[in-house]
Structure formats: structure tokens, C-alpha cells
Amino acid sequence: MEKPTHLIEYETMLLGQHRHLDRSAYILLSRIRMEGMMSIGQLSEAFGLDVSTLNRHTSSLLRAGLAERIPDPEGGIARKFRLTEAGERHLDCERARNIDGLETVLADWTADEVTAFAAFLKRFNTDIERLGGRPWPRPERRQDSGAGV
Template sequence: MLLGRHSHLYAPRSRAAGWHLDRSAYVLLSRIRMDGPMSISQLTEAFGLDASTLNRQTAAMLRAGVVERIPDPDGGIARKFRITEEGERRLASDRTFNVQGLERVLEHWTAEEVAAFAAALQRFNQDIERLDGRPWPRP
């Protein structure tokens, strides 16, 4: 909880600036980036969120120009959301900004401590996903 609560210390970008992604857009774009185009039902299955919640979030993402709706590349009926060039750019920018903030927090850690922390966080996240039944694909 502290990691999220104190993110302003390592990623102090102002939400009022309007040039970074909100948390839901960041998470959804990250998943679409890994899995490719996804429908509302696929996003519902992936995140365990209500379709109405995802409709609101994806509508905001459409307005922001970070995703676009496309016909299903596999020929299915449902339209899918695909990340746009703007979405790719903003996701990469936010990811870089977040990594730089974490580097500030960890600047006095040894390489071994950082590696151990990263391994523990990865295991923690994967075990949460296992218990929830919604593992994320990882490259």
C-alpha cells in the first residue's frame, strides 16, 4: 500500500498537467500492448471488472486518442481496442518517467538488493494473479 500511496515521491508528475495517463489507462494500455487488440469482454475477463466500468474507461481512452476501435483481426463479431501511436508514445513516456522515479528511490541500493526486491515483487504479483485466476502474460 505504501508503494502506491507514496508514488508522488518517486513519480511526482501533476495529474492536473493532463499529459500523463491515469492509472486505469496505464494498466489497460499495458495489457493491450502485451496481448494485442482486445474486446470489452476480453478486458472484462482479464481484469475482472464490470463491462460498464470498462466502457467508461475505454470511452475516455478513445477521447484521449490513445486507443482506437477496430474490427476483430480474427474475424470475430466484437470490435476491439488497439493502441494508437499516441497511446504507444504516452505509455512509453509514462513508463520511463515511473522507472526514473523508482531509480531515485533505489539509488542507494546495491544491484543485489534491487534484483532481490524485483524478484520478490514479481513472485508476489504472480501469486496474487494465480489466486485470482487472472495471470498476466509476460514477455
């Protein structure tokens, strides 16, 4: 009999297959949107990845026109990445597609089940972040639309 942790590992692995936008691009664009402009060093610290790996990922964003590098507005030496208008639109479209897909999958779930699942996912992710020392910024829950995490 498999342990529940084996089942969780397998199911979380399967989650990654349902993305239309490259996973690294989606995560990088989302982080830059949440944090604001970030340097390669700040991204390295935030993700725990080496600079060469991030250079490959950010180069792909630059080539696709989803992000741009600009001088640090605060006068720092390091250049910062920010989303372009195309990057904002691309991220919005991908997020809407993901939400539509989730709403389709969860259509037969009760509101309480969806709320409980979201709470467990948040707890799972925040525990990972706590253990890794890299918390992820989260939007405040918006009262008017129920949006947020």
C-alpha cells in the first residue's frame, strides 16, 4: 500500500502538465508582477537559483517581449526586469485560462470543498516556503470579487 505522501508527490507532479505558458515564464512573470521590478540577484535570492539558470529564463522572456531590462529607478547598479504590456497581457490570459480550467474541474465541488482545498494548498505551499526560507508574496483577498489566494 502506498503512503499518502507518495500519492501527494505523484499528484503534484501531474499538476505541472496542465500549463500553456512555459512554467518558468509563468512563475517569473508572476513574481515580478507581485514584487515589482527585480534584478537578476533579487530573482536568484527569491528562487534559490543560480544566476546562469535565471539568465537563460529571463533571456527567453526578453526575446518573447514579455519583460524588459531597465536601469534601476533608485539609481542602483543592477538593471531590473519589469513586465512589458505584452507580458502583462500574456500573464493575464494565462491566469484566466488556468482559472477557467480550475472552475471547469471544480464545477461539481461544493463551495466548502473548494475553500478547504484552497486552504490546504496554501498551507502546503507556505510550509514549503517556511522550510526553504523563501516566502512567496501573496495578494490580499479582495472582498468585492472573492479573488485572491
